[in-house]
Amino acid sequence: MAETKGKRQEYTTDFIKADIGNVSFLGNVHIDNIMTALIAMGAEIWTDRRRIRVLESLLEKKGVTRDMVEQYVPTAEEEATWKKEREVLVDRMYGQFARQGSEFNISSDWKNK
Amino acid sequence: MSNHFNRRTVMGGTAGLASAIASISNADAKLPKNDVEPRGKTGKLERLPTLDLEANDEFLTSFRIWVNSDLNRAATQRAEAIMKADGLDKAFDMPLAEAFKHRFNDDPVVQMRAHVWLHAQNLMWHNLKREFHGNYDAYMAEMEAADNAGPGKLEMNPGIEPAYTKHEIHIQPGGYVGDPFAGHLYHYGTNNFYSGRNYQDDLHVAMAANVPTPKDGKVLRILDQGCSCGQLTVALKQRFPDAEVWGIDVGGPMVRYSHMRAVDMGVGANFRQALAEDSKFPDGHFDIVTSYILHHEVTAEVTRKITEESHRVLRAGGVYYPIDFRTGTGGRSLQREMNPYEKTRNYASHRWNHERWLMQYNTISHADEMKRAGFEVNENGPASGFGGRGANVMGTKKA
Numbered sequence: 001m002a003e004t005k006g007k008r009q010e011y012t013t014d015f016i017k018a019d020i021g022n023v024s025f026l027g028n029v030h031i032d033n034i035m036t037a038l039i040a041m042g043a044e045i046w047t048d049r050r051r052i053r054v055l056e057s058l059l060e061k062k063g064v065t066r067d068m069v070e071q072y073v074p075t076a077e078e079e080a081t082w083k084k085e086r087e088v089l090v091d092r093m094y095g096q097f098a099r100q101g102s103e104f105n106i107s108s109d110w111k112n113k
Numbered sequence: 114m115s116n117h118f119n120r121r122t123v124m125g126g127t128a129g130l131a132s133a134i135a136s137i138s139n140a141d142a143k144l145p146k147n148d149v150e151p152r153g154k155t156g157k158l159e160r161l162p163t164l165d166l167e168a169n170d171e172f173l174t175s176f177r178i179w180v181n182s183d184l185n186r187a188a189t190q191r192a193e194a195i196m197k198a199d200g201l202d203k204a205f206d207m208p209l210a211e212a213f214k215h216r217f218n219d220d221p222v223v224q225m226r227a228h229v230w231l232h233a234q235n236l237m238w239h240n241l242k243r244e245f246h247g248n249y250d251a252y253m254a255e256m257e258a259a260d261n262a263g264p265g266k267l268e269m270n271p272g273i274e275p276a277y278t279k280h281e282i283h284i285q286p287g288g289y290v291g292d293p294f295a296g297h298l299y300h301y302g303t304n305n306f307y308s309g310r311n312y313q314d315d316l317h318v319a320m321a322a323n324v325p326t327p328k329d330g331k332v333l334r335i336l337d338q339g340c341s342c343g344q345l346t347v348a349l350k351q352r353f354p355d356a357e358v359w360g361i362d363v364g365g366p367m368v369r370y371s372h373m374r375a376v377d378m379g380v381g382a383n384f385r386q387a388l389a390e391d392s393k394f395p396d397g398h399f400d401i402v403t404s405y406i407l408h409h410e411v412t413a414e415v416t417r418k419i420t421e422e423s424h425r426v427l428r429a430g431g432v433y434y435p436i437d438f439r440t441g442t443g444g445r446s447l448q449r450e451m452n453p454y455e456k457t458r459n460y461a462s463h464r465w466n467h468e469r470w471l472m473q474y475n476t477i478s479h480a481d482e483m484k485r486a487g488f489e490v491n492e493n494g495p496a497s498g499f500g501g502r503g504a505n506v507m508g509t510k511k512a
Contacts, residue, residue, distance in 0.1 A: 013272070015281060026228055036229075043176075
């Protein structure tokens with residue numbers, strides 16, 4: 001029989017759930033998950049970029065042109081602040097590449113007790 | 114929970130909001146009571162309710178295009194090179210289980226294609242679901258307000274859903290019968306499938322234009338079986354404005370959404386929650402019976418029953434025109450025309466994209482089933498426009 005939620009008639013019934021959460025195509029479910037997260041990240045980047053494009057178009061109608069954005073010269077204070085922010089971003093994203101640990105595995109004991 | 118718009122504000126129709134909507138889109142200026150379209154329309158398409166969702170969705174659409182072109186090409190080239198090296202490229206008789214044992218199944222590009230194709234689709238579904246369920250009351254109130262509105266009729270028959278219809282086909286959350294927003298999800302989800310080529314129902318309009326008519330030219334009633342979100346039904350009503358046009362689907366939320374959308378478009382198509390194999394229409398009632406990508410989503414047995422039901426509800430001289438993927442011919446299974454890699458890809462679509470009945474569909478010849486049901490069959494009927502194929506099978510009910 002059709003299901004209801006509260007007083008609302010939903011015209012739904014029970015269903016058989018898909019089980020794609022149980023499959024790994026890439027040999028390790030964590031690699032699968034990282035790939036999925038990368039796709040989601042790409043979508044988030046475009047979502048922000050699209051909003052920026054909208055803002056640029058609206059700003060242009062208010063007299064702030066894209067050329068003005070291109071030609072903008074930051075103040076020395078802005079330059080310094082942005083540089084720090086950029087370095088933090090680089091470290092946050094790529095810091096893990098410097099990690100060299102492969103000495104241990106999950107069952108390893110402490111080296112120095 | 115998404116909270117990007119407040120229903121009371123939208124429904125209250127504040128002048129500020131109404132003017133904002135009018136200014137940011139080419140939507141109609143009017144905002145009917147309970148019509149939830151906070152960002153207006155682009156032509157026939159109600160824009161997704163937030164810029165972020167729309168942008169996210171368009172990224173995943175572009176991603177799908179890339180996967181289906183460049184990445185797919187790379188995966189196919191690698192699989193073909195491996196098959197050629199192993200002497201498998203023409204091994205059409207290889208059983209599926211054997212095909213899975215070969216090296217292309219461990220190839221990183223082949224497997225990457227399989228993974229990202231499926232999981233990008235899953236992200237798309239859940240982004241949409243989050244939005245519609247996040248604004249549950251507004252969207253439910255919108256459908257409720259349309260249920261009894263015209264110009265077309267809506268008939269709901271809850272409780273008819275057999276077990277075979279309850280799968281999450283295409284991994285759509287809740288499938289066609291289990292989510293109250295199945296129609297919303299299907300409509301926007303398939304816009305992603307169509308790679309942005311169907312935002313204006315373009316493909317459905319083209320297919321409706323290609324549906325053949327009976328030789329005597331009489332078209333008083335048309336049935337669209339498995340109508341999903343009603344795009345072909347609406348396009349048929351627009352092509353045949355004087356005909357009585359019905360779209361039927363087992364999914365209650367699907368026909369409900371179809372009806373609401375038709376009401377919104379001012380198109381007098383009718384919708385009924387019904388099984389294609391048991392439509393409850395009288396004998397000889399229709400001049401044309403059609404369907405679009407229905408049969409590969411039902412069991413082979415149900416395809417036989419639907420074909421018989423189509424014959425029953427058509428009048429003598431009436432036209433049966435099912436549009437779907439190609440099936441085998443002369444009793445030859447489509448499976449037997451696939452190389453080992455194609456077999457494994459087909460299985461992955463069946464198993465992981467939950468095309469639950471695709472493998473059964475591949476085993477039949479729909480033309481043979483139509484002959485068995487009593488149709489005079491033309492295997493070289495007019496092209497439907499679906500899938501870029503040429504001829505489409507059509508049947509005529511004998512006098």
